[in-house]
Amino acid sequence: MSTEADDRPPFRLDHFLVNLAARGLIGLALALPYRWRVGFGGWLVRRVVGPLAGYRERARANLALIWPDRPEAERNAIADASLDNAGRTLIENYSTTAFQARAAATEPQGPGYAALIAARDEGRPVILVSGHFGNYEAARASLVARGFEIGGLYRNLRNRYFNAHYVRTMEAFGGPVFPQGRAGTAGFVRHLKTGGQLVLLFDQDVPTGAALPFLGRPARTALSAAELALRLKAELIPFFAIRQPGGLDFRVELDAPVPHGDPETMMRQVTAALEERVRAHPGQWFWIHRRWKGRARV
Structure with missing residues (x-):
């Protein structure tokens, strides 16, 4: 057995x-x-x-x-x-x-915030999409403090001992969190179908992704956030938590929802929103990732 x-x-x-x-x-x-x-x-x-x-x-x-x-x-x-x-x-x-207390004092800004409130009030799902920039959890904590039930999707770490307490830190922010994989996908789809909100990070190399330009170079990019938004008729809203001078506080920005169309065009717009922030605050993006892992060697 x-x-x-x-x-x-x-x-x-x-x-x-x-x-x-x-x-x-x-x-x-x-x-x-x-x-x-x-x-x-x-x-x-x-x-x-x-x-x-x-x-x-x-x-x-x-x-x-x-x-x-x-x-x-x-x-x-x-x-x-x-x-x-x-x-x-x-x-x-x-x-x-302590982090939640500081994030709770941060009022989200941008046209996407009003769109998020409207979707919640009408029971429509929302996918909040961002990159590994600033501290994306500051935005989730700020929104959770304002009554949103923001779910998260995470990738299990290879080190299972570290992963166990790493996952607990994400669960502590409030809102359900789901592991990547079949079971996790089923869980966050159910969450969205009930009018919930979900955070997705899109800026890591995906071997099966589309080669979209990012900072002037093609980067293999998952289209799943856009595909899921189309499938569930969800708003797709780029968001960013920008670290402020002093290194402790954040400005939370929610862009206008990405118009529904074909998934590649939608993710190009999401990528462009991240590019804008990286160019303005280059030290806040996670350059440690192998973002261009699948690029052709020159």
């Missing part, structure tokens, strides 16, 4: 030890006052984790690919800012109570 334990991946000492170290550092950061811990999280990823894990090298390579004409010193500064933002984002997401 099979059991739940039988279905678990085999024990991996390296993953177990990495999780122990990560939990220790997160615990150390959480012992600090909020302002200090967020700064410490940024410093830790920028100065220690990023260089050791190869994230700084990857960010610099991506920047050299996209902006080869910019001075190297400028690209390096953007890479460091990106690592700092990633570290701040991680520890913010573990600081549930």
